[in-house]
Amino acid sequence: MSTSEFQKQPPAETFQRLVDAITDYALYMLDTEGRIVTWNAGAERFKGYASDEIIGEHFSRFFTQEDRDAGLPARALATAAREGRFEAEGWRVRKDGTRFWANAVLDPIRDDAGRLIGFAKITRDITERKDRERALRESERRFQLLVGSVDDYAIYMLDTQGHVATWNAGARRFKGYEAEEIIGEHFSRFFLPEDRRDGLPSRILKTAAEKKRFEMEGWRLRKDGTKFLAHVVVDAIHEDGDLVGFAKITRDITEKRRLEQATYDSALQLRMLVQGVRDYAIYMLDTRGRITTWNSGARAIKGYEEEEVLGQHFSLFYTEEDRVRGRPVTALETSLREGKFEAQAQRVRKDGSLFWAHVLIDPIYNELGEHVGFAKITRDISDRKLVEAELRQTQEALLQSQKLQALGELAGGIAHDFNNMMTVMRGSADFMLRQPDLPVDKRNRYLNVMLETAERATSLTSQLLAFARRQPLEPEVVDLSVRLDALGEMLQRTLGSLFELKLDLAPALWLVEVDPTGLEAALLNAVLNARDAMPGGGRITITTRNVTRAGEDGVTLLISDTGHGISPETLQRVFEPFFTTKPTGKGTGLGLSQIHGYALQSGGSASIESEVGHGTTVEVWLPRTARQRERALVPAGDTQVPAGLRVLVVEDSEHVRYFARQLLDDLGCKVIEASNGNEALELMKAHSVDLVFSDIVMPGMNGLELAKRIKETFEDVPVLLASGYSSKQFIPKNEREFPILRKPYKIETLAAGINQLAGTMPGRRLDWKASEPPSVNAQIRVP
Known part of the structure; x- marks a missing residue:
């Protein structure tokens, strides 16, 4: 339709076409009762109803049930008729039951006589706008909560003249003012009098307005007149290009500055301390081993001035042999891997001379855990090494002297005992040779004496081997409590009626791996020594216990007596070979030494405690074994072997x-x-x-x-x-x-x-009489 044709349409028809074309607004008419008489495209889009579905229906169906129950549709019609207009915002309901937020305007329609003939209704869906407004309000609310709850910072606003417009919790805490006391006051009251006289507050606002930002640190005043050091930021606030005020953020940094100063002072003192140390070379290396600091001790020990070594690799102080072997790199790698490197080695001074150094290298990490270098401490221990060498020489000389003394005592002890034994052996053999017709019983007595003497010689030889650490030990896994319980009766018979033997043996004792024969010899030596310390009789107590020492499990064997005890000076020598307090011919001085040697060979230790007048205790500690006990092997009483072997x-x-x-x-x-x-x-x-x-x-x-x-x-x-x-x-x-x-x-x-x-001999088999083959005793071991 052309413009001229459109203009020829009746006005009512033209207006209807305009209304129907509007889709962003619901435009429709109501009769005086509120029933719908017209319906446009916008109404159909918002509400969801076609015109033939809704015309004639009451407009209250678009209201929520709550609004209908409250009589809102009727009040809207009454208000519009009485006041000439009704406008409101609220929830409305679509055909499908969903809600939308609507802006509704209701105007009365009157005829030429002024009579009410209906209402014009305009509705717009403003749901999205309301959502945006609601989100904005929520954002503002959250922002106010955020700013209001921050108490580490004073965050507030100033107007263009510098008067306080807002006040948060941090401002209240720092400055001491409540909001009602300070809002509307000029912010210059927080400044020192001299700063106000110098016009500092005005310069701050002027600079912020021109450059959009001002930042500084300075002293400020609290309400009570006390000062605090503040970090201040002032930002200009513009709206549509116009300055509308300032945002001011203040933080109390008094404690931070105090800590920084304390840290600086501490670092300065530490530097002065390190620089003042002359007995130790204390310096730092970077991650590659280059020297970054140098103290006076390093200068005194190494001979280099600071400017000569800064930036140099610390391998400069190593010998050429150590550098070729890669010792500097190994030291740094060990320090990183294990948290520390420590060593004693020779190092080189600037003049080429060598010195013995004790070296410690620690890795250094920053607060982020990043490796930033090494701390190196070196001490010249050349004098100590010289003293240690001299001490070793002295100890070796003393040991040699003790050996010579021991050999002298051996001549008076062992030789005497061996001479006695040889006298018996030689006399018995000579007597039997000169009298070949001796009666059998008398000859057997001489032979038994010779066998007993040979056993004593064997025992003495075994003791000598123990001190040379060549005693022939064949260990077995044993329970000491069980073993000693079996030996108790024999030991009591050996001691005699004047002595009481008490066994205090722990149950469930840990197993140990020891040579049983050596154990019995050591025990017998300790018991006989205890007996000799009580010439008038007394009590001997044998105790076993589970004990853990330095993280290692083991078993202690204690032999205690109630004898006269041992003096401190004698106690220091009781474990020495050939040392004895007994008269000549009464002992070789090998008893306690044999115990000591046996304990060491068994992987344990021996000690002794004694007090004059209060008895003596010998302790043997043996390590626990994880192995299990084996069946004990005993020699066969039968001496039969395969015939003709x-x-x-x-x-x-x-x-x-x-x-x-x-x-x-x-x-x-x-x-x-x-x-x-x-x-x-x-x-x-x-x-x-x-x-x-x-x-x-x-x-x-x-x-x-x-x-x-x-x-x-x-x-x-x-x-x-x-x-x-x-x-x-x-x-x-x-x-x-x-x-x-x-x-x-x-x-x-x-x-x-x-x-x-x-059984391993081809063609050789023996018809054993026993239920199983006889076994070799504990001295024999077959894999």
């Missing part, structure tokens, strides 16, 4: 070889002899042999080497070894290939060792 005896000592042959002859064996390993191998090529019985310690090829050669060349021939030393000195038990017999041995022990190997 062919045995090769290898022994470099002619007398021992003769003794071994006699024992084997008595066992019914056929024996051939060799004095060394090479001779034995040659004999085995020429003779058929069932078993080789060899000593371990021999010149040239030793017994272990011979056994391995036999195993390689004559793999079917078993080897039984013998030694007067501990088998542990040659090969650990769990790696042992061959059984080892301890010297001196008896015919029963030798028979048990042979029978232990009888």
Whole structure:
């Protein structure tokens, strides 16, 4: 339709077309009762109703149930009719039941006579606008809460003249004013009098207005007149390009400045302290090992001035050999990895001279945990090293003197005892040789005396070996309480009726791994020493306990007496070899020393406590073992071995070889002899042999080497070894290939060792009478 055609339309029709074209507003008419008589496109879009659905319906259906119950539709019509207009905002309801926030205007329609004929209703959906307004109000509310709750900062606003317009909790805390006391007052009242006279408040506002920001630190006043150091920021606030005021943020930094000053003073004092230390070189390195600080001690010890070493790598102080080995790099890496590096080594001064240094390097980290360098402390310990060397020389001289003294005491003790033993042995043997027709019972008495004397000599030799740490120990896993309980009766008989033996043995004792024979010898030595300390009788107490020392579990064995005790000067020497307070011929001085040596060989320790008049306590501490107990091996009482056994005896000592042959002859064996390993191998090529019985310690090829050669060349021939030393000195038990017999041995022990190997001899089997084969005693070990 052209413009001219549109203009020819009747006015009412033209107006209707305009109303129908509007979609952002619901425009419709109501009759005087509020029923809908017209409906436009905007109304259909907002409300959801088509015109044929809604015309004739009452407009109250667009109201919420709450508003209808409150009579709002009727009041709106009445107000519009009475006052000529009704306008409101509120929730309205669409056809689908959803709500929207509406701005509604209701105007009355009157005819030419002024009579009310209806109402014009205009509604607009302002939901989005209300949401934005609500969000803005919520944001403002939250902002006010935020600003109001901040108490570490004074945050407030000034107008363009500098009068306080707002006041938060931080401002109240810092300044001391309540909001009603300060709002409307000029902010210059917070300034010192001299700052007000100098016009500082005005300059602050002028600068902020021109440059949009002003920042400074200075003294300010609280309500009570006290001063505080403040950090101040003033920002200009503009609206539509016009200055409307200022935002002011103030923070009390008095404590912060005090701490900073204290830190500075402390750092200064520390620097003065470090610089004043001359006995230690204290300096810092960067992460690569370059020197960044240097103190007077470093200058005195190393000889370099500060300007000579700053920026240099600290390897400058190392010897050329240490630099080639990478010791400087290793030191820094160790410090980083383990948190510290510490060492004693030689270092080089500026003049090229060497000195002994104690060195400590610690890594340095900043507050973020980042590695920023190293702290290095060096001390010249050359004088200490010299004193230590002199002390070692003195100790060595003293030790040599003590050894000579010990040898002298040995001559008076051991030699005397051995002479007594040899007198008995020689006299008995000479008497039997001169009287070959002695009665059997008398001859047997002489032989028994000789055997007892030989046992005493063996025990003395065992003690001597203990002090040389060569005692032949063969450890077993034992429960000391069980073992000592079994020995109690024997010990009581040994002590006699004048002495009471008390056993205080802990149950559930931890297991230890010790040589039982050595243990019994050590215990017997301690008990006999205790007996000799109580000539008139007394009580001896043997105690066992579980004890943990320095984080290691172990068992203590205590032997206590009620004797006369030991003086302090004597107590210091009781563990020395050959030291004794007994008269000549009454002891060798090896008893307590044997206990000490046995404890050390067993991985433990021995100590003694005593007080004159209050008795003595000897303590042996032995480490706990994780191994389990094995079945105890005992020598067989039966000396039977496979008949006609062919045995090769290898022994470099002619007398021992003769003794071994006699024992084997008595066992019914056929024996051939060799004095060394090479001779034995040659004999085995020429003779058929069932078993080789060899000593371990021999010149040239030793017994272990011979056994391995036999195993390689004559793999079917078993080897039984013998030694007067501990088998542990040659090969650990769990790696042992061959059984080892301890010297001196008896015919029963030798028979048990042979029978232990009888099952490995080709064609040799024995019909044992017992329920199981006899075992070699604890001196024999078969892997």
